[in-house]
Amino acid sequence: MNAEVSEPLILVARDGAITRVTLNRPRAINALNTEMFAGLAAALDAAAGSNAIVLDGAGERGFCGGGDIKQIAFGGDPRALFGAEYLVDYRVSASEVPVVALMDGIAMGGGIGLGGHAAFRVVTERSRLAMPEARIGIMPDVGGHYLLANAPGRLGEYLAITASEMGPADAIALGFADTFVRSDRLDDLRAALAAGGDPAATLATFAEPVPAAPLLAVREWFDPIADAALQAVDAVADPVGATAALLQGLEASPLPIAAETAAIVRGMCPVSLVVSVAQIARTRAERLDVAGVLEDDYRIVPRLAVLPNFAEGVRAQLVDKDRNPTWVPERVADVDRNEIAAILAPHDAGQSGLGL
Numbered sequence: 001m002n003a004e005v006s007e008p009l010i011l012v013a014r015d016g017a018i019t020r021v022t023l024n025r026p027r028a029i030n031a032l033n034t035e036m037f038a039g040l041a042a043a044l045d046a047a048a049g050s051n052a053i054v055l056d057g058a059g060e061r062g063f064c065g066g067g068d069i070k071q072i073a074f075g076g077d078p079r080a081l082f083g084a085e086y087l088v089d090y091r092v093s094a095s096e097v098p099v100v101a102l103m104d105g106i107a108m109g110g111g112i113g114l115g116g117h118a119a120f121r122v123v124t125e126r127s128r129l130a131m132p133e134a135r136i137g138i139m140p141d142v143g144g145h146y147l148l149a150n151a152p153g154r155l156g157e158y159l160a161i162t163a164s165e166m167g168p169a170d171a172i173a174l175g176f177a178d179t180f181v182r183s184d185r186l187d188d189l190r191a192a193l194a195a196g197g198d199p200a201a202t203l204a205t206f207a208e209p210v211p212a213a214p215l216l217a218v219r220e221w222f223d224p225i226a227d228a229a230l231q232a233v234d235a236v237a238d239p240v241g242a243t244a245a246l247l248q249g250l251e252a253s254p255l256p257i258a259a260e261t262a263a264i265v266r267g268m269c270p271v272s273l274v275v276s277v278a279q280i281a282r283t284r285a286e287r288l289d290v291a292g293v294l295e296d297d298y299r300i301v302p303r304l305a306v307l308p309n310f311a312e313g314v315r316a317q318l319v320d321k322d323r324n325p326t327w328v329p330e331r332v333a334d335v336d337r338n339e340i341a342a343i344l345a346p347h348d349a350g351q352s353g354l355g356l
Helices: 034-046 069-073 078-094 112-117 146-148 154-163 168-175 183-195 198-207 212-230 240-253 256-266 270-288 288-306 308-319 338-344
Strands: 008-016 018-023 052-057 062-065 101-103 104-108 120-123 129-131
Touching: 008 034, 018 034, 018 183, 034 078, 052 062, 052 112, 052 183, 062 101, 062 112, 069 078, 078 112, 078 288, 101 183, 104 112, 112 146, 120 168, 120 198, 146 270, 146 288, 146 308, 154 183, 154 240, 154 256, 154 270, 168 212, 168 308, 183 198, 212 240, 212 256, 240 256, 240 270, 240 338, 256 270, 270 288, 270 338, 288 308, 288 338
Parallel strands: 018 052, 052 101, 062 104, 101 120, 104 129
Antiparallel strands: 008 018
């Protein structure tokens, strides 16, 4: 019998001073679905009285590869699914029992929503983090724009428009993680946390020196280009113009790395790029917290999820895997400003927010 059928998708176990919560869908890199969001909510309830919640993922491939995108793209109710996800993300961020997220291996999309807002965020030498939503026609969600907006310099924009991956050192340097622990010491770390005491002090005894972060060097050439574009055109007032200016700045640069980056960006969904650049700017301008960003996500992402670009992105990346989506429109300069205004608009009549 398939283990994913015979076992719960969320494993919850009290172990000494901690409650261990494990995402248990290893064949799908623990991709999150509606059943798992319900299980996570129940697990957070069950952890009351614990010294800490240790959140990890089953299997060797990773912590969490994201949400079960196929469930949304092909028949699911976007508002229901995203709403359940974002409420869990918020509860992790606001939990009175501190959450220790062990982001070993892959942590992308929805995995960032769970791990990136935890009180203690652990990465290992195997960790690979990313917000790759521009590849599939939506935008970084799960509160990701909070992390992107607070990354050093313009690295938030860089990650959003390139869907680049971070290794463990990058994740710590950019504010997506806090502590570097060797993967072969995770079992010992869990045991030490279960023994009680201050989780911060326990983590400090397992922390390894953090290697140099390669992405920080990107600032040397990307920040001047992005600053020139995004200071000339207000991304909140004119997100299409600002995103077009950023892409034009990359294309006009004499630096080969800028041209290479522009080629990568041109492969992303233009609507996704515009919306993400706008939301990073709004998050900074309004100084939104995690709750505020999740409320924005709940308003915007379900609108993106019903557009043809989302189904096309999922087809190209996850179904046919030809990595050759046909976006509508194909260029940032051709994105309809009225469409963007509708995507970013307040809730429709009769709809409400998450109430965070």
